[in-house]
Amino acid sequence: MKIKRFVGDSFPEAMRQAKEQMGSEAVILNSRKYKEGGFFGLFAKERFEITVAMDEHYHNGFMPSPPEKATMETVVKTPEQGNIHPATKGGSYSDTELLGELQYMKELVEDLKEQNDDEPQKRQSSYSRALFKHLLSRQVDKKLANRIIKAVEERMGQENVRNNAQLKNLCVRVVAEIIKTPRGIELKNGKPRIVALIGPTGVGKTTTIAKLAAKFSLIDQKKVGLITIDTYRIAAVEQLKVYADIMGVPLEVVYKPGDLRLAIERFSSRDLVFIDTAGRSPRNESQMEELASLVGEVDPDEIILVLSATTKNEDLWDIYKRFNLIKIDKIIFTKLDETSCYGPILNIINKTKKRLSYVTNGQNVPDDIELLDDIELAQLIVGDDSGL
Secondary structure (H helix, E strand, O other), X not given: OEEEEEEEOOHHHHHHHHHHHHOOOOXXXXXXXXXXXXEOOEOOEEEEEEEEEEOOOHHHOOOOOOOOOOEXXXXXXXXXXXXXXXXXXXXXXXXXXXXXXXXXXHHHHHHHHHHHHOOHHHOOOHHHHHHHHXXXXXXXXXXXXXXXXHHHHHHHHHOOOOOHHHHHHHHHHHHHHHHOOOOOOOOXXXXXXXXXXXOOOOOOHHHHHHHHHHXXXXXXXXXXXXXXXXXXXXXXXXXXXXXXXXHOOOEEEOOOHHHHHHHHHHOOOOOEEEEEOOOOOOOOHHHHHHHHHHHHHHOOOEEEEEEEOXXXXXXXXXXXHHHHHHOOOEEEEEOHHHOOOOHHHHHHHHHHOOEXXXXXXXXXXXXXXXXXXXXXXXXXXXXXXXXX
């Protein structure tokens, strides 16, 4: 990207120079008026400066332009203020609109800088290049991988790192800091903890609830209650009934929205109550609204989104955004045994800023569920160094 400063006796003069040298699609990053020369502040001459940017790839279609972007063609002068503003079809921008345009320009420049910075071939360290490619192979988002590498490089000298094993351990620690410490379910004193699990179809919510119920009832010796509102699938209700009978845990099946609160009341002496919801298609708005209405009836202490580790990055983010209509507290990832690339877990944690809770790695109840610490999860995400 080219960034250049132009100075003239007026804004139109500075803009004319910029347009001639940079073209009409150059983006205006900044403008200012200042005084130059003079003697003790007297007889100083007013000068007008603009700073513009042009991405070399712009004309190849790599840089999409939003409507009414502030380019050389869309800028007009406001005579009474002597400043420049992006022009709209209806006249000058309001302050809010102008701030929006300026924010867009700032983001554009930052994106272009990142595009230049994250080219692995420009890195000084051969290990950094290899580690960058390794993180990408683990499906870590490119910008996030770049951020991780920068943090690793900054600390290498400080910690006197001398070999690849030490560098890998440093990378694991950086990733662990992004993850933060995963959090399990914490019980309340004297009142039942109400936990609802939500998520799309096929991620294993019912099996995950059975594993959690078994852990707390059989291992931790807590009084657990189960509620299912997943009456869409007869098999799901029967499956949970079988698990409940084996564990000796009471189960309530709720068929109508108004019965959910009554079921909660019947479990008032329990330590922990799990609500199993029906899998919903995140793109079905009516289903999402129905789910939000059901969950809103009892206002659970925790709402945990269950996601599959086998889901693509873009789909994970889309699912999260649509389900966050219900104010997600934590995330559980299932099916870790069905993939070897755990980068998407890191990406969604980084993007949503939500804490990870449990992970599951098989179908066995209650064994295949864990609350990993941040280092253990970071080691899974970074993986082995065979490709480094």
